[in-house]
Amino acid sequence: MSSIGEAKEQIASASEAAENAKTAAASADGSIVDALQALNEAAAGTGHPKVVAAVSSYRTAAKKLEEAVGLISEAQSAGDEYAAQLG
Amino acid sequence: MAEEESLVGKAVVQLGQSLNSSEEATIHAKAMVLCTEIMFVRYRLALGDEATSSGVDVSGKAERASQRVKSAIDSLEAARAAIRDFALSVAPALQLTESSEDRSVPVGEELLDTSNRPKSLKSLGNRAASAAPDVGDLWNSAADVVDKVILTPPTPPDISGAATNVPHFQVSETLPTGVAPQKIVGTIALSVAVAVKAGAVVADKIMTNVRKFFDRDTT
Numbered sequence: 001m002s003s004i005g006e007a008k009e010q011i012a013s014a015s016e017a018a019e020n021a022k023t024a025a026a027s028a029d030g031s032i033v034d035a036l037q038a039l040n041e042a043a044a045g046t047g048h049p050k051v052v053a054a055v056s057s058y059r060t061a062a063k064k065l066e067e068a069v070g071l072i073s074e075a076q077s078a079g080d081e082y083a084a085q086l087g
Numbered sequence: 088m089a090e091e092e093s094l095v096g097k098a099v100v101q102l103g104q105s106l107n108s109s110e111e112a113t114i115h116a117k118a119m120v121l122c123t124e125i126m127f128v129r130y131r132l133a134l135g136d137e138a139t140s141s142g143v144d145v146s147g148k149a150e151r152a153s154q155r156v157k158s159a160i161d162s163l164e165a166a167r168a169a170i171r172d173f174a175l176s177v178a179p180a181l182q183l184t185e186s187s188e189d190r191s192v193p194v195g196e197e198l199l200d201t202s203n204r205p206k207s208l209k210s211l212g213n214r215a216a217s218a219a220p221d222v223g224d225l226w227n228s229a230a231d232v233v234d235k236v237i238l239t240p241p242t243p244p245d246i247s248g249a250a251t252n253v254p255h256f257q258v259s260e261t262l263p264t265g266v267a268p269q270k271i272v273g274t275i276a277l278s279v280a281v282a283v284k285a286g287a288v289v290a291d292k293i294m295t296n297v298r299k300f301f302d303r304d305t306t
Binding site: 006007008009010011013014017018020021024025027028029031032034035036038039041042043048050051053054055057058060061062064065067068069071072074075076078079082083 | 097098101102104105106107108109111112113115116118119122123125126129130132133134143145146148149151152153155156158159160162163165166167169170172173
């Protein structure tokens with residue numbers, strides 16, 4: 001266990017990393033939206049199984065990122081709460 | 088027609104754009120992984136091995152978040168692989184059917200109509216050019232030569248045949264100056280081979296370019 005000062009510093013750093021992760025997630029999500037849109041424009045209506053698979057994979061990726069952001073936020077909140085308790 | 092001819096090119100560009108955006112998403116996701124791993128380490132350092140706060144496994148959540156993002160990256164890679172497979176499997180079909188809605192005659196049969204062949208070759212050349220400039224140049228140079236010589240197929244070509252089933256053409260004496268007859272014959276043979284194979288040859292060349300395009304944008 002770190003000293004209180006060190007612990008707060010580490011938590012602050014972790015919280016900053018969490019914010020960066022969420023920013024990166026927003027960018028990744030935007031890129032996935034772009035990727036889906038481009039794929040739809042290229043192959044909309046083909047019903048080709050590979051296109052269906054690609055769309056599904058994109059959506060899965062977006063879902064995973066959403067779940068990750070949820071976990072990151074929960075960790076960040078708990079960490080910040082702990083830091084607050086440290087005084 | 089020009090609009091139709093650009094459809095294949097647009098589709099290829101859009102597929103490439105989708106791959107680019109997917110790659111961008113992966114880069115951002117990798118940044119996320121790095122951040123979540125930093126979180127994991129920092130929380131461990133702050134909270135100790137158990138890394139819990141108010142009953143919440145803080146570093147554990149960071150670790151699971153990292154795993155989710157890695158899984159997302161796998162999904163993005165799977166999407167790109169599927170798009171590549173799609174492009175590789177249907178690009179020849181796109182080449183041949185992108186204007187099928189307005190065609191009463193399939194491209195392959197149209198190409199076998201001697202009177203219509205130069206125009207068809209030019210048309211296919213333009214379409215190929217939309218998808219891959221190098222291939223389009225090849226097509227158009229072949230079409231230009233066809234325009235300047237008289238072609239007489241000795242037998243009706245079998246469009247179900249393979250590349251070996253290429254008819255031989257008689258080249259007129261009015262050859263374009265400065266062009267070796269062998270080169271013209273070779274070019275015509277290539278054109279006819281493409282026609283007989285209903286676009287399969289040019290499709291292969293297009294896909295070679297598509298692969299290069301994809302490799303360039305995803306590596």
